[in-house]
Amino acid sequence: MSIMQAIRTFLFYLLLGTSSLLWCTLSFFIAPFLPFRKRYRFINVYWCRCALWLTRVFLNIHVEVKGQENVPEQPCVILSNHQSTWETFFLSAHFEPLSQVLKRELLYVPFFGWAMAMLRPIAINRDNPKAALKHVAKRGNELLKDGVWVLIFPEGTRVPFGQVGKFSRGGTALAVNANLPVLPIAHNAGKYWPKEGWAKKAGTIELVIGEPMYAEGTGPRAIAALNDRVAAWNEATQRAMGSVVAPAPSSESAVI
Template sequence: MTVQAIRTVLFYLLLSFSAFVWGTLSLLIAPFLPFKARYRFIAQAWCKFAVWLATWMVGVRYELKGVENIPSQPCVILAKHQSTWETFFLTGYFAPLSQVLKRELLFVPFFGWAMALLKPIAIDRSQPKLALKQMAKQGDERLKQGAWVLIFPEGTRVPTGQIGKFSRGGAALAVNANLPVLPIAHNAGQYWPKNGWAKFPGTIQVVIGPAMYAEGEGPRAITELNQRAENWVVQTLRDMGELPPEATPQTVAEAS
């Protein structure tokens, strides 16, 4: 077993142990805290610890650009999805944040139970129409409560070197709330792959794009805004060498 493999095993052991400890403490303490303090205690602190642990144990570092593009008011974040790393990073960086996730994740012992206290938008992927309605309703509520809403518009983790077609749900949520979308591109999948336990030392590039507002209202404005955000992510990935010039967005089924 290589040194990096040993480090990776130790990383997962420490991460799992910390999730158990943090989740248990959260279940005991967090219900008595107001939402923002609860978020900082449960999600932000632990996710920052996870990002730090990945840096310290397996050499997965990051470089962040475009911080000046973050608006003062929370809005809808449309982020590229390649691995688990960006979930940790974005949850720790933007606070408070509500994210769209699979309902099954809330059933994971300790950590999932603690996550349920953070007002996530937990959807049932087997019922897409119902999931869209739920995302629109609960997403609007979270934005009005002053929380960022994180959406991975590809719908699932797409391997490095590919990109899935962006769904319009996030853009629709932003247009209906009269708020911008904030696109984010990165190449986390190179160092924390979608599949397997392997972790590779290196520096993840994270780029936050300009806040984008819709030009008008209605379905056409939603489609145009979504396409603009998708185009920015695609071009940024090409600029960082993550996508070949000929790569184009494709459906999740084709990407996988």
């Protein structure tokens, strides 16, 4: 990374951290008095748009979205590959209101966690996988009935650019049990925002929104079949954009 790029990256993180602290503090005093949808927009959409603006201005990272016409009117379960922090910013601002699975411990972080708690997240205890799956199913179904998008990264953790993690079935199970489709998303954000380190690379992220996928039937077999279709679509789409350069790992991923 060049000296100029290092300076720009430093300024990016400085402004990102400062804006996060200020906005979460402000949200803590204002957002509780707003109805949920306005609260979500105030806390999450505005700040995530700010983060994306900083990403464009200081890191020169842009995005090209394909398949916007595939987004259904009724909120459903979004399943996306996970390579960086960028897609969390983008998807949180692009779909609203949106809830996502996160570690319960994050809600205890002063101001940041308190602000997140007001966004109706699906907070889980990763040390208890069975309880986590049940909580995702119960809480996710409640949110979907209330017209809230539910974002799940089925790989369970960030996967390095060039690889595809094993897709868990939690997201497809939630969709099937709620009688809703899955909205598949694939991107190559890790190419410009790597999983490891602070260095960033200028460029244009490709993000593809696929057609909604419905299960053929109900029950475990239908859930597994839908999950396999989503995983195959994601890998094929990533390969088409030159994002997959290594075979999918065989190790088990996280439960959600």
